Amino acid sequence: xxxxxxxxxxxxxxxxxxxxxxxxxxxxxxxxxxxxxxxxxxxxxxxxxxxxxxxxxxxxxxxxxxxxxxxxxxxxxxxxxxxxxxxxxxxxxxxxxxxxxxxxxxxxxxxxxxxxxxxxxxxxxxxxxxxxxxxxxxxxxxxxxxxxxxxxxxxxxxxxxxxxxxxxxxxxxxxxxxxxxxxxxxxxxxxxxxxxxxxxxxxxxxxxxxxxxxxxxxxxxxxxxxxxxxxxxxxxxxxxxxxxxxxxxxxxxxxxxxxxxxxxxxxxxxxxxxxxxxxxxxxxxxxxxxxxxxxxxxxxxxxxxxxxxxxxxxxxxxxxxxxxxxxxxxxxx
Numbered sequence: 609x610x611x612x613x614x615x616x617x618x619x620x621x622x623x624x625x626x627x628x629x630x631x632x633x634x635x636x637x638x639x640x641x642x643x644x645x646x647x648x649x650x651x652x653x654x655x656x657x658x659x660x661x662x663x664x665x666x667x668x669x670x671x672x673x674x675x676x677x678x679x680x681x682x683x684x685x686x687x688x689x690x691x692x693x694x695x696x697x698x699x700x701x702x703x704x705x706x707x708x709x710x711x712x713x714x715x716x717x718x719x720x721x722x723x724x725x726x727x728x729x730x731x732x733x734x735x736x737x738x739x740x741x742x743x744x745x746x747x748x749x750x751x752x753x754x755x756x757x758x759x760x761x762x763x764x765x766x767x768x769x770x771x772x773x774x775x776x777x778x779x780x781x782x783x784x785x786x787x788x789x790x791x792x793x794x795x796x797x798x799x800x801x802x803x804x805x806x807x808x809x810x811x812x813x814x815x816x817x818x819x820x821x822x823x824x825x826x827x828x829x830x831x832x833x834x835x836x837x838x839x840x841x842x843x844x845x846x847x848x849x850x851x852x853x854x855x856x857x858x859x860x861x862x863x864x865x866x867x868x869x870x871x872x873x874x875x876x877x878x879x880x881x882x883x884x885x886x887x888x889x890x891x892x893x894x895x896x897x898x899x900x901x902x903x904x905x906x907x908x909x910x911x912x913x914x915x916x917x918x919x920x921x922x923x924x925x926x927x928x929x930x931x932x933x934x935x936x937x938x939x940x941x
Contacts, residue, residue, distance in 0.1 A: 638792045645781045653780045654852060655892055660784075660791045661848035662888035666872045667798050667881055668841020673870070674879035675802060676834040677814030679734055682722075682741030683842045684866030686715045690843025691850035691861070692749065695764040696757055704769050704851060708790065712844040719839025724832045742866035749858040763857030766850060787848050794844060798881055801837070810834055842869075875917055877924025886925040890917075 644656055669683050693711035698704060722741065729737050749758045758764070771782035801807050812820040813827050821827050850856050868891050875890045876883025898909035921928045 657852040659888045660787045661845045663884040665842045665845030666884035668838040672838035680738040682738030685741035685745040686839040686842035687846035688861035690715045690846030691856045694847035708847045711847040712840045715843025716840035720836035723835025742863040746858040766854045877926030880926040883926035
């Protein structure tokens with residue numbers, strides 16, 4: 609039997625190389641995307657900011673579904689928890705830049721509190737359990753005893769922050785750049801997590817839980833922590849969207865949001881980070897385009913577009929890009 613030679617030192621990828629590549633990519637993305645703040649105005653900047661907020665949430669959901677193998681239909685609830693936590697904190701005069709990580713931490717605690725008991729559930733059973741979150745939370749936010757904090761049906765109005773230090777930027781421009789900076793930081797955190805030993809353990813559980821357990825990996829710990837980290841990303845994304853919209857209400861976080869986030873992961877590419885941008889773009893623009901095509905059958909148009917995309921790109925947009933890159937590399941040889 610012929611044994612393949614081991615990888616040489618030059619061909620073995622290191623975590624440092626992956627991190628530096630990701631850092632260069634994120635810095636390049638930041639420079640290119642930041643120019644949009646000086647060319648776009650008003651509603652276009654709002655849409656771009658919402659794409660960033662969805663992208664952060666999709667990265668978290670992809671950590672859970674794409675890299676750990678757990679299916680969640682309730683991440684819209686963690687998105688809402690982050691949004692409401694930020695709104696409540698800002699009403700208590702907590703600055704927005706501090707309220708955003710705190711809102712993510714609140715969502716993280718909620719994710720761990722739900723994820724730990726749900727460890728015994730697998731596959732569709734876990735999906736159904738998480739789906740209850742997206743159904744129950746909007747009603748809970750309307751509960752009369754919580755109205756002093758949540759505002760009930762009326763919700764909470766927020767004010768978009770002004771540019772600090774006298775910068776010549778409008779609130780829309782400044783917050784877009786701030787959201788872009790937060791998004792790049794979150795992507796870098798996710799990339800480092802995936803390339804670490806913890807990330808390898810998370811993927812091992814996805815590939816074969818029994819084999820991972822036999823190797824000494826505590827699957828219960830890693831699963832619950834992945835759920836918590838995923839909820840943290842969703843909470844940060846929700847807090848960014850709350851400031852972009854400048855308003856939160858229970859009707860803004862229906863169960864369709866949770867379904868849309870899972871659809872965004874599939875469209876962008878399961879198990880990829882950069883696919884989150886394509887998935888977020890789909891979530892933001894396709895429903896609007898479908899409504900312009902037909903107001904009476906907007907969801908039918910949305911469904912047709914989704915089916916066509918799944919048939920054309922079964923592994924998502926990033927899967928298609930990777931396939932085209934591989935084909936180009938073969939032709940270049």
